[in-house]
Amino acid sequence: MSKFDEKVALYKKFMDDRNLRSNTELLAAVTKGLGPSIYKADAETVSGSDPKELATVKNNFLIKKLGLTDSKELDEGIEEVMERIGKSERNKYRACVYYMLVKKFDKESVYGF
Numbered sequence: 001m002s003k004f005d006e007k008v009a010l011y012k013k014f015m016d017d018r019n020l021r022s023n024t025e026l027l028a029a030v031t032k033g034l035g036p037s038i039y040k041a042d043a044e045t046v047s048g049s050d051p052k053e054l055a056t057v058k059n060n061f062l063i064k065k066l067g068l069t070d071s072k073e074l075d076e077g078i079e080e081v082m083e084r085i086g087k088s089e090r091n092k093y094r095a096c097v098y099y100m101l102v103k104k105f106d107k108e109s110v111y112g113f
Contacts, residue, residue: 003039004031004032004038007031007038007039007095008024008027008028008031008095010093011027011031011093011095011096011099012024012027014091014093014096015027015096015099018084018085018086018089020084020085020096020100022096022099023113025113026099026102026103026108026111026113027095027096027099029111029112029113030095030098030099030102030111031095033065033098033111034094034095034098037094038094038095043094044093044094044095045090045091045092045093045094046092046093046094046097047092048082048085048087048089048092049087054075054078057078057097057098057101058070058074058075058078061098061101062074062077062078062101062105065110066101066102066105066107066110067107067110068105068107077101077104077105078101080104081097081100081101081104082097084100085097085100
């Protein structure tokens with residue numbers, strides 16, 4: 001199994017352990033879109049309590065990557081995903097957060113789904 005496949009399996013298990021349903025192919029596509037950042041411990045996770053980090057998720061992913069318009073709805077969507085994963089969860093894997101945001105905003109088409 002490649003290192004990439006191991007990461008996708010890790011993220012899939014993370015989602016399954018929290019009863020968060022996921023499509024493995026879409027999760028792999030989102031993970032692939034993150035490039036080498038998935039192999040760097042700090043970049044691999046999202047800090048749900050850091051406003052700067054959450055702004056990065058909103059600006060770089062939701063607005064630039066998914067093509068959404070800046071609105072209060074984006075902040076609410078991020079907050080909802082953080083709640084669903086669990087505020088106390090230390091390892092909020094970026095691939096899982098992004099996957100859930102893709103589903104939340106019905107943007108699977110960005111990844112060809």
